[in-house]
Amino acid sequence: MSAITDDQLARAFAALGNPNRLKIFRSVLAHxxxxxxxxxxxxxxxxxxxxxxxxxxxxxxxxxKVLEKAGLIRVTRNGKFLSCxxxxxxxxxxxxxxxxxx
Amino acid sequence: MSAITDDQLARAFAALGNPNRLKIFRSVLAHxxxxxxxxxxxxxxxxxxxxxxxxxxxxxxxxxKVLEKAGLIRVTRNGKFLSCxxxxxxxxxxxxxxxxxx
DNA sequence: GCTATGATTCGATAAGAATCGAACTATAAC
DNA sequence: GTTATAGTTCGATTCTTATCGAATCATAGC
Numbered sequence: 001m002s003a004i005t006d007d008q009l010a011r012a013f014a015a016l017g018n019p020n021r022l023k024i025f026r027s028v029l030a031h032x033x034x035x036x037x038x039x040x041x042x043x044x045x046x047x048x049x050x051x052x053x054x055x056x057x058x059x060x061x062x063x064x065k066v067l068e069k070a071g072l073i074r075v076t077r078n079g080k081f082l083s084c085x086x087x088x089x090x091x092x093x094x095x096x097x098x099x100x101x102x
Numbered sequence: 103m104s105a106i107t108d109d110q111l112a113r114a115f116a117a118l119g120n121p122n123r124l125k126i127f128r129s130v131l132a133h134x135x136x137x138x139x140x141x142x143x144x145x146x147x148x149x150x151x152x153x154x155x156x157x158x159x160x161x162x163x164x165x166x167k168v169l170e171k172a173g174l175i176r177v178t179r180n181g182k183f184l185s186c187x188x189x190x191x192x193x194x195x196x197x198x199x200x201x202x203x204x
Numbered sequence: 205g206c207t208a209t210g211a212t213t214c215g216a217t218a219a220g221a222a223t224c225g226a227a228c229t230a231t232a233a234c
Numbered sequence: 235g236t237t238a239t240a241g242t243t244c245g246a247t248t249c250t251t252a253t254c255g256a257a258t259c260a261t262a263g264c
Contacts, residue, residue: 006128010121017116018222022108047240059223061242066221080231080240095200098193120252149210161253163212182210182261 004093008071012094015070021063024049024084028073032086043076043083106195110173114196117172123165126151126186130175134188145178145185 016022031044050060064084067073072091073084118124133146152162166186169175174193175186 006121006124010119010124013115013117013124014119015115017112017119019108019112020222022112022115026108050240055222056224057241058225058243062222065242077231077241082241091200095197098197099201122252152210157252158254159211160213160255164252167212179211179261184211 001089001092009097012070012072012090015066015072020053020055021067023053024063025067025072028084028086043085046082046084103191111199114172114174114192117168117174122155122157123169125155126165127169127174130186130188145187148184148186
């Protein structure tokens with residue numbers, strides 16, 4: 001696993017620093033924990049996020065891109081729908097940042 | 103250890119999302135790891151931070167307050183000098199956020 | 205008390221970010 | 235191909251943030 005730069009770290013934290021983006025990220029986290037096999041639904045649906053949060057679709061779309069560019073999530077398309085998966089490598093890096101020498 | 107709210111989480115991440123604040127926080131982290139006994143110097147000196155970063159004293163002062171209000175560090179005064187210590191409880195909470203169910 | 209130095213407060217400015225509505229693109233279903 | 239729905243792009247607006255310089259406060263040493 002390659003080392004994370006200060007720039008990447010700051011970008012990831014900035015992404016999580018917005019309350020609505022944090023909620024989106026937590027939805028992805030929570031969904032990730034529910035998923036079991038490859039036949040389960042793959043990830044957290046943007047559609048659900050848009051209907052759950054009190055912000056419009058354009059804003060959600062923007063936030064999802066920010067989280068993706070920060071390397072926190074991966075986005076895939078399933079027909080009309082988008083779903084988000086956690087980027088496990090980044091999660092590990094962030095855990096290590098707080099938890100060890102890095 | 104009390105649970106962390108979404109608001110507190112977002113505030114902590116937003117604090118770490120600024121590149122200069124991240125550098126300050128990493129200085130505190132690094133210093134924390136060096137410290138051994140109670141007779142060691144207690145924490146990371148703001149004075150050193152101001153001379154190391156390419157931003158003015160007022161800005162550093164502002165950033166330190168943001169980190170403190172976010173619960174990431176604690177600031178103490180030693181005569182003319184301020185020093186920063188890591189808030190270990192917050193560090194634990196942030197580790198858990200990425201690493202477990204929370 | 206005076207001076208030097210570390211740090212804060214207070215505007216001001218400039219840059220960036222969050223959000224929206226309207227128009228648009230993409231996919232599915234028929 | 236038409237229609238309905240999921241999501242994006244674009245501009246505009248509004249709010250927040252980072253930073254600075256100047257003035258001020260706080261402490262130490264003399």
